[in-house]
Amino acid sequence: MEKQSQNNTPETHALLDVLVLAAGLGTRMRSQKAKVLHQLGGRPLIAHVCRTATALDPRRIHVVVGHQAEVVAKAVQQELGEDGATFIEQTEQRGTGDAVMAAREMLGEANSTLLILSGDVPLVRAETLAALVHQHRTHRGRGAACTMLSVRLEDPSGYGRIIRDAEGRFEKIVEQRDATPEEKLVNEINAGIYCFDTRLLFPALARVQPSNAQGEYYLTDVPGLLRTDGADVAVYLHTDAREVSGINTRVELAEFERLLRERKMRRLMLDSGVTFIDPRHTYVSPDVQIGRDCVVYPDVHIEGQTIIGDGCEIRSGTRITDSRIGNGVTIKDHCVIIDSEIADNCTVGPFAHLRMNSKLEQSSAVGNFVEMKKSRLGSHSKAMHLTYLGDATIGEETNIGAGTITCNYDGKNKHETHIEDHVKIGSDTMLVAPVRVGHGAVTAAGSVVTKDVPPDSLVAGVPAVVKKQLKQEAISTTEDHGRKQ
Numbered sequence: 001m002e003k004q005s006q007n008n009t010p011e012t013h014a015l016l017d018v019l020v021l022a023a024g025l026g027t028r029m030r031s032q033k034a035k036v037l038h039q040l041g042g043r044p045l046i047a048h049v050c051r052t053a054t055a056l057d058p059r060r061i062h063v064v065v066g067h068q069a070e071v072v073a074k075a076v077q078q079e080l081g082e083d084g085a086t087f088i089e090q091t092e093q094r095g096t097g098d099a100v101m102a103a104r105e106m107l108g109e110a111n112s113t114l115l116i117l118s119g120d121v122p123l124v125r126a127e128t129l130a131a132l133v134h135q136h137r138t139h140r141g142r143g144a145a146c147t148m149l150s151v152r153l154e155d156p157s158g159y160g161r162i163i164r165d166a167e168g169r170f171e172k173i174v175e176q177r178d179a180t181p182e183e184k185l186v187n188e189i190n191a192g193i194y195c196f197d198t199r200l201l202f203p204a205l206a207r208v209q210p211s212n213a214q215g216e217y218y219l220t221d222v223p224g225l226l227r228t229d230g231a232d233v234a235v236y237l238h239t240d241a242r243e244v245s246g247i248n249t250r251v252e253l254a255e256f257e258r259l260l261r262e263r264k265m266r267r268l269m270l271d272s273g274v275t276f277i278d279p280r281h282t283y284v285s286p287d288v289q290i291g292r293d294c295v296v297y298p299d300v301h302i303e304g305q306t307i308i309g310d311g312c313e314i315r316s317g318t319r320i321t322d323s324r325i326g327n328g329v330t331i332k333d334h335c336v337i338i339d340s341e342i343a344d345n346c347t348v349g350p351f352a353h354l355r356m357n358s359k360l361e362q363s364s365a366v367g368n369f370v371e372m373k374k375s376r377l378g379s380h381s382k383a384m385h386l387t388y389l390g391d392a393t394i395g396e397e398t399n400i401g402a403g404t405i406t407c408n409y410d411g412k413n414k415h416e417t418h419i420e421d422h423v424k425i426g427s428d429t430m431l432v433a434p435v436r437v438g439h440g441a442v443t444a445a446g447s448v449v450t451k452d453v454p455p456d457s458l459v460a461g462v463p464a465v466v467k468k469q470l471k472q473e474a475i476s477t478t479e480d481h482g483r484k485q
């Protein structure tokens, strides 16, 4: 198959299907929420596994769902798209073997390689899975019936142990709860990641009995059964233990979070040229991009699909989520920036809040205790103090005085405010939307603007009225600023 370019042996002609087990609750998380929905690096565990699976370019990804099936399915669709996976419901969670059995109707007849993954092993890399599939398909020149991924752990407790015979050949997997004291000493564990020849898997699975300490159907009984049948069962011993460890408790979840963060910070420092004053206390999600010569201070959170250009400075206590920041931007302490865009050379904060598609055009500035919602501030414009700009469009070279409020909500509907170029909004102006302030206009301090302000006029009072038309010369001076003849 052209998809599997790994090798040219005939075995590669079997198609690759992926089955992700994600029906369990994850009792050890002590949570109302299904384990695979817990977030790592800002995305649910199941999303990590599914993204990795797509990198193998399989024919199809199947996900076994049970606990909070709809929410889990939604999380998968969010990652892979509406049609990115097929969902198989396991109505009662009777063990990993039972979970795979739920897929029998869908997959049982397929002449395929079935790669089985757990929804709670989020850090496994596509390269590792590809190597496992490759070994499985080329084993002894004809492919194995089953190849499982194993790893040696200093502390193997909790995992299924790989039991080998005197010659070191695979014999069976024994779960922790069923292991003898001697078996418990084995430190090679089953990572819960397997390749099966699909046609051999299901008949063997049908023979599995729940005769174990947990009364569950164990998928881990299948390799032993196949081995007893005389089929080829192989073990792929992997070296990076952390990569293939599962998450069973919140302690492990926190450790993985740290690990993911360390990897990300390292890459940003080594490859992208970002300075972190204290990388151990800076939180950058895996998908974030940050440009060269940015300096990021401690206690900053940068999340989601955020992209930051070159030469920016981001001070402590700031959170930036799903936003786009240009070059040479300074973000001072304690800002919250969500779903917004900041063009080159802007200054933000301290204590500013930008949200819902707000946009700062280049070289504009937003200062202390300013909130912007769905608003645009034109280039070289400023709103420096104690201001709310909601549903507002502000032109270029305009100054928004301290304490200005766009009164955008009448109790029922939101209305827009338009402020054109070269406007001076006086301190403590209330702009009662919908309203427009014309080019070159000035509002006096304390104005309550309820009607549109004509261009080049000065308004004042409550409600604001036009006090005078501003001198034409004065206006042209502003306009010709910087290009004197």
Ligand code: UD1
Pocket: 021, 022, 023, 024, 025, 036, 064, 066, 090, 092, 093, 094, 095, 096, 097, 098, 099, 118, 119, 120, 158, 159, 160, 161, 173, 175, 189, 190, 191, 192, 217, 218, 219, 220, 245, 246, 248
């Ligand atoms: C499993 C393996 C163990 C291995 C470990 C590696 C079995 C019996 N044991 O143990 O050998 O060392 O993984 O991480 O397989 N699930 C279902 N339906 C169920 C039960 C589980 O979909 O009825 C799903 C869970 O949501 C989870 C995955 O299967 O994503 C693994 O289940 P879990 O209970 O975590 O298995 P472990 O006890 O960790």
Ligand code: CA
Pocket: 118, 120, 246, 247, 248
């Ligand atoms: Ca597990």
